[in-house]
Amino acid sequence: MRNRTKLLLLAVIALVGAASLLFREPEGIQAAKGMEQTESGAPAAMVLFPVSEKPNPRAVGMKPVVFNHKIHEGKVQECESCHHTGDPVSCTTCHTVEGKAEGKFVTLERAMHATNLRASKDGKKHESCVSCHQKIYSQRQECAGCHNIVTPRHNDAWCAVCHTDIPTMTKEQLQDGIANNLLPKDNAALADAAIAAKAPVSYVNHKRARYKVTIDTLAKTYEPNVFNHQRHIVSLADKIKQDPLAQAFHASPEIYCQTCHHHTPATTHPSKCVSCHTQTIDKQNPGRPVLKAAYHLQCMGCHDGMNVKRPRNTDCTACHKLRTAKQEASK
Amino acid sequence: MNRRKFLTFLGSAGVVSALGSAATPSPAKAGHVFPYYPDSYGVLHDTTRCVGCRRCEEACNIVNDLPKPAKPFDDLSVCNTKRRTSATAWTVVNKYEVNGKPVFRKLQCFHCEDPACASACFAKCFHKEPDGSVGYDGSQCVGCRYCMIACPFYVPGFEYNLAWDPLVKKCTFCKPRLDKGQIPGCIEACPMEALTFGRRTDLIKVAHARINENPGKYLDYVYGERDAGGTAWMVLAPANPKECVPPDNPVLAGPQMKQLGLDTHLGNQPMGELTYGALGAVPLIVAFWPVLFGGAYAMTKRKEAIHKAELETTERKAKEDVAAAVDAAIRKIQETEGEGAADRARKAMAEALKARETANKHGEGA
Numbered sequence: 001m002r003n004r005t006k007l008l009l010l011a012v013i014a015l016v017g018a019a020s021l022l023f024r025e026p027e028g029i030q031a032a033k034g035m036e037q038t039e040s041g042a043p044a045a046m047v048l049f050p051v052s053e054k055p056n057p058r059a060v061g062m063k064p065v066v067f068n069h070k071i072h073e074g075k076v077q078e079c080e081s082c083h084h085t086g087d088p089v090s091c092t093t094c095h096t097v098e099g100k101a102e103g104k105f106v107t108l109e110r111a112m113h114a115t116n117l118r119a120s121k122d123g124k125k126h127e128s129c130v131s132c133h134q135k136i137y138s139q140r141q142e143c144a145g146c147h148n149i150v151t152p153r154h155n156d157a158w159c160a161v162c163h164t165d166i167p168t169m170t171k172e173q174l175q176d177g178i179a180n181n182l183l184p185k186d187n188a189a190l191a192d193a194a195i196a197a198k199a200p201v202s203y204v205n206h207k208r209a210r211y212k213v214t215i216d217t218l219a220k221t222y223e224p225n226v227f228n229h230q231r232h233i234v235s236l237a238d239k240i241k242q243d244p245l246a247q248a249f250h251a252s253p254e255i256y257c258q259t260c261h262h263h264t265p266a267t268t269h270p271s272k273c274v275s276c277h278t279q280t281i282d283k284q285n286p287g288r289p290v291l292k293a294a295y296h297l298q299c300m301g302c303h304d305g306m307n308v309k310r311p312r313n314t315d316c317t318a319c320h321k322l323r324t325a326k327q328e329a330s331k
Numbered sequence: 332m333n334r335r336k337f338l339t340f341l342g343s344a345g346v347v348s349a350l351g352s353a354a355t356p357s358p359a360k361a362g363h364v365f366p367y368y369p370d371s372y373g374v375l376h377d378t379t380r381c382v383g384c385r386r387c388e389e390a391c392n393i394v395n396d397l398p399k400p401a402k403p404f405d406d407l408s409v410c411n412t413k414r415r416t417s418a419t420a421w422t423v424v425n426k427y428e429v430n431g432k433p434v435f436r437k438l439q440c441f442h443c444e445d446p447a448c449a450s451a452c453f454a455k456c457f458h459k460e461p462d463g464s465v466g467y468d469g470s471q472c473v474g475c476r477y478c479m480i481a482c483p484f485y486v487p488g489f490e491y492n493l494a495w496d497p498l499v500k501k502c503t504f505c506k507p508r509l510d511k512g513q514i515p516g517c518i519e520a521c522p523m524e525a526l527t528f529g530r531r532t533d534l535i536k537v538a539h540a541r542i543n544e545n546p547g548k549y550l551d552y553v554y555g556e557r558d559a560g561g562t563a564w565m566v567l568a569p570a571n572p573k574e575c576v577p578p579d580n581p582v583l584a585g586p587q588m589k590q591l592g593l594d595t596h597l598g599n600q601p602m603g604e605l606t607y608g609a610l611g612a613v614p615l616i617v618a619f620w621p622v623l624f625g626g627a628y629a630m631t632k633r634k635e636a637i638h639k640a641e642l643e644t645t646e647r648k649a650k651e652d653v654a655a656a657v658d659a660a661i662r663k664i665q666e667t668e669g670e671g672a673a674d675r676a677r678k679a680m681a682e683a684l685k686a687r688e689t690a691n692k693h694g695e696g697a
Contacts, residue, residue: 115546286533287540289524292522293522313384
């Protein structure tokens with residue numbers, strides 16, 4: 001038994017490690033007083049820092065993300081859904097900003113955002129934050145409508161939903177977090193404070209929006225379409241209000257205007273379709289759909305995503321009646 | 332012309348034809364059999380947008396003055412059958428089942444960068460225009476329908492119903508409208524902008540931008556970018572939700588494209604390159620073979636004529652010789668034995684000659 005001493009030593013180390021984990025964790029949970037305890041014993045919420053092996057004194061890069069572990073724990077089937085190695089350690093143990101050999105040089109950014117994930121050799125398909133959320137919004141009927149025509153963009157509005165400011169965090173704490181030196185209890189306290197500080201979004205009052213919109217710019221073969229503008233807004237607002245996940249991610253008060261009034265800043269007075277989409281091909285922007293296509297792509301894109309059976313896409317007269325010869329003559 | 336002269340002519344003709352084929356670039360080596368027009372137009376067909384309303388078919392029928400079809404254009408049930416383009420329907424929209432979901436695709440002439448129809452046509456009826464369209468001029472068409480066999484997309488239609496001067500008919504890319512500065516009828520009619528008109532080089536960029544900006548929506552393969560040597564009309568297909576296909580891989584994108592009725596096995600070599608080498612020799616053969624064989628025929632004929640003439644002269648000479656000898660013999664008889672004997676001898680001689688001649692004739696005849 002040449003390995004006896006070695007085995008004994010390993011066992012002792014393992015015991016000490018387990019003991020330290022057991023004795024440390026209650027401290028972390030106690031610190032997060034505001035949050036309920038999790039089933040797994042992990043902190044209820046935590047701040048995910050952009051952990052880097054290089055010094056980053058000016059904290060250049062993305063802001064940290066406040067992650068609500070408790071909510072996610074209840075939504076996934078097993079810990080391995082996210083902790084794919086089977087070892088419930090922090091993501092940043094292996095995935096840093098630059099990537100480490102332990103994490104097969106998969107950077108923190110990829111680990112969190114990759115969407116083109118292929119199943120690994122053992123047949124298991126890993127998920128990133130974004131790929132999992134993408135699955136949700138493209139599969140749930142109430143989400144799939146808008147998300148069929150709204151594609152994620154790399155801009156401040158989209159990124160800031162997760163990469164938020166943490167009001168109570170000091171510069172030193174941020175530096176400690178980046179260096180992976182922040183104590184778990186401090187981390188949990190920061191996350192707790194950030195979640196507590198998050199006020200519910202007061203969405204714009206749909207009654208202030210136009211009730212009906214007559215779409216008549218192109219009326220030639222068909223009668224103008226009378227679009228029930230307000231009903232569509234109410235429908236979107238209801239879907240967001242009913243779901244905490246939707247509320248968490250639709251953080252801007254004018255968010256549902258931006259589904260159809262895309263590419264405009266978040267405002268209660270967004271641009272009209274005709275502001276950008278011309279009736280014939282715009283020579284300055286040839287890639288932009290012409291007005292007729294823009295209407296149809298938006299309406300049908302959303303309806304297709306939600307699997308709306310009626311009106312059918314090819315049932316032209318369901319939305320705009322056929323213009324008769326008599327009416328044409330009177331024009 | 333003698334033998335030597337003929338051989339000299341044959342040799343020089345051979346050299347000339349060899350030089351001729353060396354001067355024109357070998358199609359197998361050149362990238363394009365047809366001139367490449369960088370500013371040519373194209374169309375991007377986004378099948379994820381197409382709803383199968385058949386408006387493009389209707390517009391095509393109207394702008395090209397084609398006969399009204401048996402079933403009206405608002406009857407969408409016809410999309411369920413796999414229709415082909417014909418002489419009276421230059422574009423058709425068919426419904427395909429892709430990953431269990433219905434996807435519509437518009438069929439028309441792809442207006443290849445290197446049209447196979449043009450390389451197969453020995454009457455030179457098809458030509459690639461600088462605007463990207465593949466034009467057809469039926470004035471020289473002989474109705475062989477080689478173009479229909481050559482086309483990898485089964486596009487050209489033939490006017491089988493016409494007894495006199497039936498022609499090949501296919502989508503013209505609305506060439507008359509392009510010349511007027513208008514876009515093709517089908518594209519103008521499309522309510523979903525499933526058809527995007529533009530310069531081909533720009534459209535390739537637009538296609539890839541759409542693929543990149545909408546992850547998970549499109550199959551990462553632009554059909555027609557390189558297929559069959561590149562086509563002016565290109566197709567975007569929906570993604571396979573179950574399998575991630577690496578970009579621009581015709582083999583792995585094949586099964587998905589096949590569901591949409593598109594063949595990715597055409598290769599990226601222009602179709603024309605396969606046939607142009609053999610068919611390019613046709614004009615040479617047509618021009619040279621009559622001269623070659625005509626010459627050979629003339630030579631044999633001439634040889635025979637000379638031989639006949641020579642034979643005739645020798646015969647005549649022999650006859651003259653015999654006549655002269657007979658004359659001399661009779662004159663001698665006249666001098667020695669008197670007039671009566673000479674007459675008898677002349678008579679006997681003439682009879683003998685006659686008998687011999689008839690015998691000879693009989694011998695020849697036998």
